[in-house]
Amino acid sequence: MKNKALLIVWGLLGLVVATMLRADPDPTAMLPLAANGLAAAPPMGWNSWNKFACGVNEQVVRAAVDAMVDSGMQDVGYRYVVIDDCWQGMRAPDGAIEADPDRFPRGIKALADYVHSKGLLLGIYSDAGSQSCAGRAGSRGHEFQDAQRFAAWGIDYLKYDWCHTGSQDAPSSYRTMALALRATGRPILFSACEWGQARPWLWAADNGVNLWRVGPDIMDRWSGRGDYQLGVLDIVDLAEPRHAAAGPGHWNDPDMLEVGNGGMTEVEYRSHFSLWAEMAAPLIAGNDLAHMTPTTRVLLTNREVIAIDQDRLGAQGHRVARQGDGEVWSKPLADGGRAVLLFNRGDRATTITARWTDLGYPAHVTATLRDVWNGKDLPAVSGAFSADVEAHGVVMVTVTP
Numbered sequence: 196m197k198n199k200a201l202l203i204v205w206g207l208l209g210l211v212v213a214t215m216l217r218a219d220p221d222p223t224a225m226l227p228l229a230a231n232g233l234a235a236a237p238p239m240g241w242n243s244w245n246k247f248a249c250g251v252n253e254q255v256v257r258a259a260v261d262a263m264v265d266s267g268m269q270d271v272g273y274r275y276v277v278i279d280d281c282w283q284g285m286r287a288p289d290g291a292i293e294a295d296p297d298r299f300p301r302g303i304k305a306l307a308d309y310v311h312s313k314g315l316l317l318g319i320y321s322d323a324g325s326q327s328c329a330g331r332a333g334s335r336g337h338e339f340q341d342a343q344r345f346a347a348w349g350i351d352y353l354k355y356d357w358c359h360t361g362s363q364d365a366p367s368s369y370r371t372m373a374l375a376l377r378a379t380g381r382p383i384l385f386s387a388c389e390w391g392q393a394r395p396w397l398w399a400a401d402n403g404v405n406l407w408r409v410g411p412d413i414m415d416r417w418s419g420r421g422d423y424q425l426g427v428l429d430i431v432d433l434a435e436p437r438h439a440a441a442g443p444g445h446w447n448d449p450d451m452l453e454v455g456n457g458g459m460t461e462v463e464y465r466s467h468f469s470l471w472a473e474m475a476a477p478l479i480a481g482n483d484l485a486h487m488t489p490t491t492r493v494l495l496t497n498r499e500v501i502a503i504d505q506d507r508l509g510a511q512g513h514r515v516a517r518q519g520d521g522e523v524w525s526k527p528l529a530d531g532g533r534a535v536l537l538f539n540r541g542d543r544a545t546t547i548t549a550r551w552t553d554l555g556y557p558a559h560v561t562a563t564l565r566d567v568w569n570g571k572d573l574p575a576v577s578g579a580f581s582a583d584v585e586a587h588g589v590v591m592v593t594v595t596p
């Protein structure tokens with residue numbers, strides 16, 4: 196009897212110890228990494244994927260660099276030129292990653308020198324798994340080797356994808372590459388492309404990531420679903436609820452822009468760009484910069500809209516009211532004002548009203564108004580501001596008490 200009681204006591208003790216051990220992982224493993232000091236504002240640039248997919252090569256990238264300078268995009272803040280998937284060739288016998296010699300005959304270092312000579316920065320792509328999404332070499336097991344090579348080439352930005360990762364743990368996989376980038380001593384902005392599956396808004400910033408995708412790939416459509424793609428409206432609805440996670444150095448990424456790729460109307464592209472600015476999203480153009488229309492260029496280079504995206508407070512705007520198909524979005528600005536987006540998702544024009552109380556102001560306050568897209572001051576008002584908004588369109592104003 197006594198032996199049995201002792202056995203039970205020892206058994207219980209064993210259980211308690213085992214539980215304690217399991218509940219107490221290495222505490223240092225989860226310490227947040229100090230911020231790398233990059234991306235104080237959402238990054239701006241261009242990426243090859245949306246337009247060129249696996250057709251990327253040295254000419255395509257050089258043409259984008261030249262166009263970024265000549266079009267005036269550089270003057271309004273676009274900086275990063277990012278080569279997406281399909282630049283990779285084979286690994287050398289020592290494991291070193293090489294560029295595809297047919298696509299990049301002069302190598303990445305020469306390209307980086309060219310980009311830097313124009314005052315721009317170069318980004319590149321890799322994948323946390325064994326292969327990239329297009330089946331090229333992934334960085335798994337080569338993280339430190341690849342980071343050293345990227346740094347030696349003069350890379351300033353890494354987009355890190357999530358294909359072929361099997362049962363890998365996302366936070367630790369991204370942390371490993373963040374540590375590898377840190378170890379190079381070169382400032383390299385770190386962009387996670389994990390599609391929101393492991394809820395990166397909860398852990399990415401603490402693991403050295405500057406921006407993280409919130410969902411699948413964007414497609415050049417106003418709305419709808421493809422195989423692994425979403426239209427603008429569907430992506431916006433994934434990104435909006437994550438607004439509290441964004442701030443200087445760490446941003447939600449609703450994916451690259453489709454502006455100018457031909458699948459939407461001018462009104463829809465203006466709404467797409469406005470929503471990205473309102474959400475403090477990275478503004479990474481995804482069109483053919485060397486052959487864009489004047490309309491696309493004007494849209495991508497509106498200084499006042501870009502200033503809202505880049506506002507130093509770094510707050511992500513979000514929906515504060517719904518009126519049928521009409522929505523009111525508000526983004527707090529560093530000067531105490533709000534960037535207000537009246538957004539009409541519907542197929543018919545509608546009147547949308549932004550009430551001060553929805554923006555966090557008392558109704559009696561008088562505020563100055565500025566029409567952002569048209570760069571025009573509007574008469575000061577108190578209480579509310581209404582405007583007629585065309586189908587799929589926006590009216591964007593700043594409201595400053």
Ligand code: GLA
Binds near residue numbers: 327411
């Ligand atoms: C994934 C990413 C895209 C792009 C492709 C490249 O789909 O989400 O943004 O990088 O891979 O293969």
